Amino acid sequence: MATDVKVPVLGESITEATIGEWLKQPGDPVKADEPIASLETDKVAVEVPSPVAGVMGAHAAKPGDTVEVGAVIAVIEEGGAAASAPAAAAKPAPAAAPAQIVAPAPAPAPAADDESGPPPLSPAVRRLVLEHGLDPSSIKGSGKDGRLTKDDVMAAVKSGAAQPAAAPATTPAPATAALPATGGRREERVRMTRLRQTIARRLKEAQDTAAMLTTFNDVDMTAVMEARAKYKDLFEKKHGVRLGFMGFFVKAACQALKDVPSVNASIDGDEIVYRDYVDVSVAVSAPNGLVVPVIRDAQDLSVAGIERTIGDFGKRAKDGTLKMDEMKGGTFTISNGGVFGSLMSTPIINPPQSAVLGLHRIEERPVVRDGQIVARPMMYLALSYDHRLIDGREAVTFLVALKNAIEDPTRLLIDL
Structure with missing residues (x-):
């Protein structure tokens, strides 16, 4: 008996996906609910679980194919090869039966190796x-x-x-088929994933639609770094999550957005939509690229609550278990390129949002304090914004408010 494997419901307004890769090949044993394929949607990669235990049957689509929700993409043979062996043994065997029985016997061995490998x-x-x-x-x-x-x-x-990878122990190919060992010029064409296509389309739409401008400032990270060094052990012991810098920046951004509401607003036709809440989109790294889950009502969360949410997003982004709804509806984005070593950048806004804050690496630079040149851990801040809605004065006011809160975190406690 065979069971169809269908494309699951992928979320509101998502009607199709692309086959990313097959995790199980025909003949491989599978367990119930074990992932057998990876689907790529516009926002996330989704694993398709096996509905039953059995043996992987034929694939109805290949990697790169577009499939619709509800379409059959494979079959699972219940019992499969394991059930067929006793049946074959029960039948009267002709003279060549031993050879027929022995021939398929090695097949399960590679499958078992694949499962444990x-x-x-x-x-x-x-x-x-x-x-x-x-x-x-x-x-x-x-x-x-x-x-x-x-x-x-x-x-x-x-x-x-x-x-290093071991050299393959195979018979050398004919000289005519060999590639040059050195000095060769090779190209590889790889189809863009659905996620990368969506990212490319949306970024280009943002450039074509918004009147984008980027304003810079820098911030002295001394106070936040000292607070983190002093309380990180107690913080992790009490809250079960590490104290990072993003908790401070999200909290400071929420406070600055309250003072400059246009940075948290958006344009809808000929109207401006202002909000009394802040849903912060935070860019996190995933195996297939950056994804941007949303911290809902960030203005009501403590630093600990923000760090817990970001930590959970990061873990599930690597596991590929983020949900569609968790990446919709942000009102403001924070992107931390500093974790990759970026010194300065001009981030692109994520429509319909009107602004994105870019954080960068921390490095010691000479600055003047009380008439003396001293070394301080400095970070560049970049605010890219839609100039149709946000004026330069408002962008600078937002960055200064953020800078003041980070350089004097006490302001976050007394709402200054």
């Missing part, structure tokens, strides 16, 4: 592994079920922990 690699991770010539089995995966992520591979490259 390393999890499959995503296309992006596979490219990185090949580019750097690494053995993926020597890298510890942090993703779901121990899968490798792009961050795992890059961390292994930087630390030198990964082993």
